[in-house]
Amino acid sequence: MEDIAHASAPVLAAYRYCEAVTGQQARNFAYGIRLLPADKRQAMSALYAFSRRVDDIGDGPLEDGAKQQRLEETRALLARIKDGAVDEDDTDPVAVALADAARRFPIPLDGLDELIDGVLMDVRGETYETWDDLKVYCRCVAGAIGRLSLGVFGTVPGAPDTARAAEYADTLGLALQLTNILRDVREDAGNGRTYLPSDDLAKFGCTVGFHSPVPPPGADFTGLVHFEVRRARALFDQGFRLLPMLDRRSGACVAAMAGIYHRLLSRIAADPEAVLRGRVSLPGREKAFVAVRGLSGFDARAIGRRQAARAAGRPPLRRRG
Protein backbone atom coordinates (compact mmCIF):
# COMPACT_ATOMS: atom_id res chain seq x y z
CA MET A 1 0.00 0.00 0.00
CA GLU A 2 1.31 3.45 -0.92
CA ASP A 3 2.46 5.40 2.16
CA ILE A 4 0.14 8.32 2.95
CA ALA A 5 3.26 10.53 3.23
CA HIS A 6 3.60 10.10 -0.56
CA ALA A 7 0.06 11.23 -1.38
CA SER A 8 -0.17 14.19 -3.78
CA ALA A 9 -0.69 17.75 -2.56
CA PRO A 10 -4.37 17.92 -3.68
CA VAL A 11 -5.16 14.65 -1.89
CA LEU A 12 -3.44 15.81 1.30
CA ALA A 13 -5.36 19.13 1.09
CA ALA A 14 -8.63 17.18 0.64
CA TYR A 15 -7.86 15.13 3.75
CA ARG A 16 -7.01 18.29 5.70
CA TYR A 17 -10.43 19.67 4.76
CA CYS A 18 -12.16 16.48 6.00
CA GLU A 19 -10.12 16.49 9.21
CA ALA A 20 -11.18 20.09 9.85
CA VAL A 21 -14.86 19.11 9.36
CA THR A 22 -14.38 16.19 11.76
CA GLY A 23 -12.60 18.34 14.36
CA GLN A 24 -15.32 21.00 14.25
CA GLN A 25 -18.43 18.83 14.08
CA ALA A 26 -17.79 15.38 15.51
CA ARG A 27 -18.39 16.35 19.12
CA ASN A 28 -18.06 12.77 20.33
CA PHE A 29 -16.44 10.74 17.58
CA ALA A 30 -13.43 13.05 17.09
CA TYR A 31 -11.99 11.77 20.40
CA GLY A 32 -11.71 8.26 18.99
CA ILE A 33 -10.65 9.19 15.47
CA ARG A 34 -7.70 11.19 16.85
CA LEU A 35 -6.24 7.99 18.32
CA LEU A 36 -5.67 6.41 14.89
CA PRO A 37 -2.45 6.50 12.85
CA ALA A 38 -2.44 9.10 10.04
CA ASP A 39 -3.71 6.96 7.13
CA LYS A 40 -6.64 5.51 9.08
CA ARG A 41 -7.42 8.86 10.70
CA GLN A 42 -7.62 10.50 7.29
CA ALA A 43 -9.80 7.73 5.86
CA MET A 44 -12.17 7.97 8.85
CA SER A 45 -12.32 11.75 8.44
CA ALA A 46 -13.27 11.31 4.77
CA LEU A 47 -16.04 8.90 5.79
CA TYR A 48 -17.18 11.29 8.50
CA ALA A 49 -17.25 14.32 6.18
CA PHE A 50 -19.25 12.44 3.53
CA SER A 51 -21.70 11.11 6.15
CA ARG A 52 -22.01 14.59 7.70
CA ARG A 53 -22.97 15.99 4.30
CA VAL A 54 -25.70 13.38 3.85
CA ASP A 55 -26.99 13.94 7.40
CA ASP A 56 -26.98 17.72 7.01
CA ILE A 57 -29.12 17.50 3.86
CA GLY A 58 -31.69 15.51 5.85
CA ASP A 59 -31.66 17.88 8.84
CA GLY A 60 -31.33 21.08 6.82
CA PRO A 61 -33.88 23.75 5.84
CA LEU A 62 -34.72 22.60 2.26
CA GLU A 63 -38.21 21.47 1.22
CA ASP A 64 -38.64 17.69 1.22
CA GLY A 65 -38.56 17.45 -2.59
CA ALA A 66 -35.32 19.43 -2.77
CA LYS A 67 -33.81 17.28 -0.01
CA GLN A 68 -34.63 14.13 -1.98
CA GLN A 69 -33.03 15.63 -5.07
CA ARG A 70 -29.85 16.61 -3.21
CA LEU A 71 -29.65 13.12 -1.69
CA GLU A 72 -29.94 11.51 -5.13
CA GLU A 73 -27.21 13.86 -6.43
CA THR A 74 -25.02 12.72 -3.56
CA ARG A 75 -25.77 9.11 -4.48
CA ALA A 76 -24.68 9.88 -8.06
CA LEU A 77 -21.41 11.34 -6.72
CA LEU A 78 -20.91 8.19 -4.66
CA ALA A 79 -21.44 6.07 -7.79
CA ARG A 80 -18.67 8.08 -9.53
CA ILE A 81 -16.36 7.45 -6.56
CA LYS A 82 -17.15 3.71 -6.70
CA ASP A 83 -16.45 3.67 -10.46
CA GLY A 84 -13.02 5.24 -9.88
CA ALA A 85 -14.18 8.31 -11.85
CA VAL A 86 -13.15 10.90 -9.21
CA ASP A 87 -9.50 11.93 -9.34
CA GLU A 88 -7.39 14.42 -7.41
CA ASP A 89 -8.33 17.30 -9.75
CA ASP A 90 -11.98 17.16 -8.71
CA THR A 91 -13.15 20.36 -7.00
CA ASP A 92 -14.98 18.55 -4.18
CA PRO A 93 -12.48 17.79 -1.37
CA VAL A 94 -14.77 15.28 0.32
CA ALA A 95 -15.07 13.28 -2.91
CA VAL A 96 -11.29 13.45 -3.52
CA ALA A 97 -10.53 12.26 0.03
CA LEU A 98 -13.12 9.47 -0.01
CA ALA A 99 -11.98 8.25 -3.43
CA ASP A 100 -8.38 8.08 -2.16
CA ALA A 101 -9.42 6.36 1.09
CA ALA A 102 -11.39 3.77 -0.91
CA ARG A 103 -8.25 3.03 -2.97
CA ARG A 104 -6.20 2.49 0.19
CA PHE A 105 -8.70 0.50 2.27
CA PRO A 106 -11.37 -2.13 1.47
CA ILE A 107 -14.24 0.17 2.48
CA PRO A 108 -17.66 -1.31 1.56
CA LEU A 109 -18.93 1.93 0.00
CA ASP A 110 -22.43 0.50 -0.53
CA GLY A 111 -22.85 1.33 3.16
CA LEU A 112 -23.05 5.00 2.17
CA ASP A 113 -25.99 4.15 -0.14
CA GLU A 114 -27.63 2.64 2.92
CA LEU A 115 -26.98 5.86 4.84
CA ILE A 116 -28.68 7.82 2.05
CA ASP A 117 -31.61 5.35 2.16
CA GLY A 118 -31.90 5.94 5.93
CA VAL A 119 -31.90 9.72 5.58
CA LEU A 120 -34.57 9.39 2.87
CA MET A 121 -36.69 7.50 5.42
CA ASP A 122 -36.33 10.58 7.67
CA VAL A 123 -37.32 12.93 4.86
CA ARG A 124 -40.42 10.82 4.17
CA GLY A 125 -41.27 11.10 7.89
CA GLU A 126 -41.40 7.35 8.46
CA THR A 127 -42.32 6.10 11.92
CA TYR A 128 -41.69 2.65 13.39
CA GLU A 129 -44.16 0.28 14.96
CA THR A 130 -41.78 -2.32 16.37
CA TRP A 131 -38.10 -2.59 17.30
CA ASP A 132 -37.60 -4.77 14.21
CA ASP A 133 -38.91 -1.87 12.09
CA LEU A 134 -36.70 0.67 13.86
CA LYS A 135 -33.72 -1.66 13.46
CA VAL A 136 -34.00 -1.36 9.67
CA TYR A 137 -33.56 2.42 9.98
CA CYS A 138 -30.75 2.14 12.58
CA ARG A 139 -28.88 -0.36 10.35
CA CYS A 140 -28.95 2.17 7.51
CA VAL A 141 -27.84 5.26 9.45
CA ALA A 142 -25.50 3.67 12.01
CA GLY A 143 -24.89 -0.05 11.42
CA ALA A 144 -23.61 0.86 7.97
CA ILE A 145 -21.18 3.36 9.53
CA GLY A 146 -19.84 0.58 11.75
CA ARG A 147 -19.30 -1.70 8.73
CA LEU A 148 -17.69 1.10 6.70
CA SER A 149 -15.35 1.91 9.61
CA LEU A 150 -14.38 -1.76 9.91
CA GLY A 151 -13.14 -1.53 6.31
CA VAL A 152 -10.65 1.09 7.51
CA PHE A 153 -9.70 -0.70 10.75
CA GLY A 154 -9.32 -4.22 9.34
CA THR A 155 -9.03 -7.20 11.69
CA VAL A 156 -5.93 -8.71 13.26
CA PRO A 157 -4.75 -11.85 11.43
CA GLY A 158 -5.49 -14.95 13.48
CA ALA A 159 -8.05 -13.27 15.78
CA PRO A 160 -10.90 -15.69 16.54
CA ASP A 161 -14.42 -15.23 15.15
CA THR A 162 -13.50 -12.53 12.57
CA ALA A 163 -16.21 -13.91 10.26
CA ARG A 164 -18.60 -12.10 12.61
CA ALA A 165 -16.67 -8.81 12.70
CA ALA A 166 -19.07 -6.99 10.34
CA GLU A 167 -22.06 -8.23 12.34
CA TYR A 168 -20.53 -6.91 15.60
CA ALA A 169 -19.59 -3.57 13.98
CA ASP A 170 -23.17 -3.27 12.75
CA THR A 171 -24.55 -4.10 16.21
CA LEU A 172 -22.32 -1.48 17.83
CA GLY A 173 -23.77 1.04 15.40
CA LEU A 174 -27.29 0.03 16.51
CA ALA A 175 -26.28 0.53 20.16
CA LEU A 176 -24.98 4.02 19.42
CA GLN A 177 -28.03 4.96 17.39
CA LEU A 178 -30.52 3.80 20.03
CA THR A 179 -28.58 5.82 22.62
CA ASN A 180 -28.66 8.80 20.24
CA ILE A 181 -32.45 8.41 19.83
CA LEU A 182 -32.94 8.42 23.61
CA ARG A 183 -30.66 11.43 24.04
CA ASP A 184 -32.42 13.42 21.31
CA VAL A 185 -36.01 12.48 22.17
CA ARG A 186 -36.87 16.08 23.05
CA GLU A 187 -35.24 17.72 20.03
CA ASP A 188 -36.78 15.15 17.67
CA ALA A 189 -40.23 15.53 19.23
CA GLY A 190 -39.88 19.30 18.76
CA ASN A 191 -39.27 18.63 15.06
CA GLY A 192 -42.31 16.33 14.87
CA ARG A 193 -40.18 13.18 14.70
CA THR A 194 -40.72 10.00 16.70
CA TYR A 195 -38.17 7.22 16.39
CA LEU A 196 -39.04 5.01 19.37
CA PRO A 197 -41.33 2.15 18.30
CA SER A 198 -45.02 2.92 18.78
CA ASP A 199 -45.48 -0.54 20.36
CA ASP A 200 -43.00 0.42 23.10
CA LEU A 201 -44.58 3.84 23.60
CA ALA A 202 -48.02 2.25 23.98
CA LYS A 203 -46.67 -0.28 26.53
CA PHE A 204 -45.64 2.60 28.81
CA GLY A 205 -48.70 4.79 28.20
CA CYS A 206 -46.72 7.29 26.17
CA THR A 207 -49.33 6.94 23.38
CA VAL A 208 -48.75 6.26 19.74
CA GLY A 209 -47.17 9.23 17.99
CA PHE A 210 -45.11 10.79 20.79
CA HIS A 211 -44.91 14.17 19.09
CA SER A 212 -44.69 16.31 22.18
CA PRO A 213 -41.58 16.68 24.33
CA VAL A 214 -43.91 16.34 27.34
CA PRO A 215 -45.25 12.81 27.94
CA PRO A 216 -49.02 12.65 28.53
CA PRO A 217 -50.36 12.41 32.12
CA GLY A 218 -50.06 8.90 33.51
CA ALA A 219 -47.28 7.93 31.13
CA ASP A 220 -44.43 5.86 32.58
CA PHE A 221 -41.66 7.69 30.75
CA THR A 222 -39.02 6.42 33.17
CA GLY A 223 -40.16 2.84 32.53
CA LEU A 224 -39.94 3.43 28.79
CA VAL A 225 -36.40 4.80 29.04
CA HIS A 226 -35.23 1.95 31.27
CA PHE A 227 -36.70 -0.54 28.81
CA GLU A 228 -34.79 1.00 25.90
CA VAL A 229 -31.60 1.36 27.99
CA ARG A 230 -31.66 -2.41 28.66
CA ARG A 231 -32.01 -3.02 24.93
CA ALA A 232 -29.14 -0.65 24.13
CA ARG A 233 -26.90 -2.25 26.78
CA ALA A 234 -27.47 -5.70 25.30
CA LEU A 235 -26.48 -4.30 21.90
CA PHE A 236 -23.32 -2.73 23.37
CA ASP A 237 -22.38 -6.04 25.03
CA GLN A 238 -22.76 -7.86 21.72
CA GLY A 239 -21.03 -5.14 19.67
CA PHE A 240 -18.03 -4.90 22.03
CA ARG A 241 -17.10 -8.41 20.91
CA LEU A 242 -15.51 -6.62 17.96
CA LEU A 243 -12.77 -5.14 20.17
CA PRO A 244 -10.46 -8.15 20.52
CA MET A 245 -10.42 -8.47 16.69
CA LEU A 246 -8.90 -5.02 16.15
CA ASP A 247 -5.32 -3.79 16.36
CA ARG A 248 -4.47 -1.67 19.40
CA ARG A 249 -5.17 1.76 17.94
CA SER A 250 -8.29 0.77 16.00
CA GLY A 251 -9.55 -0.89 19.18
CA ALA A 252 -8.79 2.29 21.11
CA CYS A 253 -10.73 4.33 18.54
CA VAL A 254 -13.80 2.09 18.81
CA ALA A 255 -13.51 1.86 22.61
CA ALA A 256 -13.45 5.67 22.77
CA MET A 257 -16.33 6.23 20.33
CA ALA A 258 -18.54 3.57 21.85
CA GLY A 259 -17.30 4.17 25.41
CA ILE A 260 -18.42 7.81 25.31
CA TYR A 261 -21.89 6.81 24.13
CA HIS A 262 -21.99 3.98 26.70
CA ARG A 263 -21.39 6.54 29.46
CA LEU A 264 -24.02 8.80 27.97
CA LEU A 265 -26.43 5.87 28.23
CA SER A 266 -25.54 5.42 31.93
CA ARG A 267 -26.27 9.11 32.52
CA ILE A 268 -29.64 8.73 30.85
CA ALA A 269 -30.39 5.60 32.90
CA ALA A 270 -29.55 7.46 36.12
CA ASP A 271 -31.95 10.31 35.33
CA PRO A 272 -34.35 9.41 32.49
CA GLU A 273 -36.27 12.70 32.66
CA ALA A 274 -33.05 14.61 31.91
CA VAL A 275 -33.62 13.90 28.21
CA LEU A 276 -36.87 15.87 28.43
CA ARG A 277 -35.10 18.90 29.92
CA GLY A 278 -32.28 19.23 27.38
CA ARG A 279 -29.42 17.46 25.63
CA VAL A 280 -27.51 15.10 27.92
CA SER A 281 -23.78 15.27 27.21
CA LEU A 282 -20.47 14.48 28.86
CA PRO A 283 -17.96 17.18 29.76
CA GLY A 284 -14.90 17.32 27.50
CA ARG A 285 -12.58 16.05 30.25
CA GLU A 286 -14.73 12.95 30.74
CA LYS A 287 -14.68 12.20 27.00
CA ALA A 288 -10.89 12.63 27.00
CA PHE A 289 -10.66 10.28 29.99
CA VAL A 290 -12.71 7.60 28.19
CA ALA A 291 -10.50 8.01 25.12
CA VAL A 292 -7.23 7.65 27.06
CA ARG A 293 -8.59 4.65 28.90
CA GLY A 294 -9.49 3.10 25.53
CA LEU A 295 -5.87 3.54 24.43
CA SER A 296 -4.60 1.66 27.46
CA GLY A 297 -6.83 -1.28 26.52
CA PHE A 298 -8.68 -1.01 29.83
CA ASP A 299 -12.14 -0.94 28.27
CA ALA A 300 -11.67 -4.06 26.19
CA ARG A 301 -10.37 -6.03 29.18
CA ALA A 302 -13.08 -4.76 31.52
CA ILE A 303 -15.79 -5.63 29.02
CA GLY A 304 -14.26 -9.07 28.45
CA ARG A 305 -14.28 -9.70 32.24
CA ARG A 306 -17.89 -8.54 32.52
CA GLN A 307 -19.01 -10.82 29.72
CA ALA A 308 -17.13 -13.81 31.14
CA ALA A 309 -18.64 -13.16 34.59
CA ARG A 310 -22.12 -12.92 33.15
CA ALA A 311 -21.65 -16.13 31.15
CA ALA A 312 -20.51 -17.88 34.35
CA GLY A 313 -23.52 -16.51 36.26
CA ARG A 314 -21.48 -14.59 38.85
CA PRO A 315 -21.41 -10.86 39.58
CA PRO A 316 -18.64 -9.03 37.70
CA LEU A 317 -15.50 -8.25 39.69
CA ARG A 318 -14.86 -4.58 40.14
CA ARG A 319 -11.35 -3.31 39.64
CA ARG A 320 -10.02 0.13 40.26
CA GLY A 321 -8.64 1.97 37.26
Ligand SMILES: CC(C)=CCC/C(C)=C/CC/C(C)=C/COP(=O)(O)OP(=O)(O)O
Ligand atom coordinates in the same frame (compact mmCIF):
# COMPACT_ATOMS: atom_id res chain seq x y z
C1 LIG B 1 -17.46 -0.16 14.67
C2 LIG B 1 -17.95 1.22 14.89
C3 LIG B 1 -16.97 2.33 14.70
C4 LIG B 1 -19.22 1.40 15.23
C5 LIG B 1 -19.86 2.72 15.45
C6 LIG B 1 -20.55 3.25 14.22
C7 LIG B 1 -20.95 4.69 14.37
C8 LIG B 1 -19.90 5.69 14.64
C9 LIG B 1 -22.25 5.02 14.22
C10 LIG B 1 -22.74 6.42 14.31
C11 LIG B 1 -24.13 6.49 14.84
C12 LIG B 1 -24.53 7.82 15.44
C13 LIG B 1 -25.13 7.77 16.78
C14 LIG B 1 -24.35 8.98 14.78
C15 LIG B 1 -24.70 10.32 15.36
O1 LIG B 1 -23.83 11.25 14.86
P1 LIG B 1 -23.88 12.76 15.38
O2 LIG B 1 -22.88 13.54 14.62
O3 LIG B 1 -25.29 13.23 15.37
O4 LIG B 1 -23.39 12.55 16.89
P2 LIG B 1 -23.38 13.60 18.07
O5 LIG B 1 -24.67 14.35 18.01
O6 LIG B 1 -23.25 12.74 19.31
O7 LIG B 1 -22.17 14.46 17.88
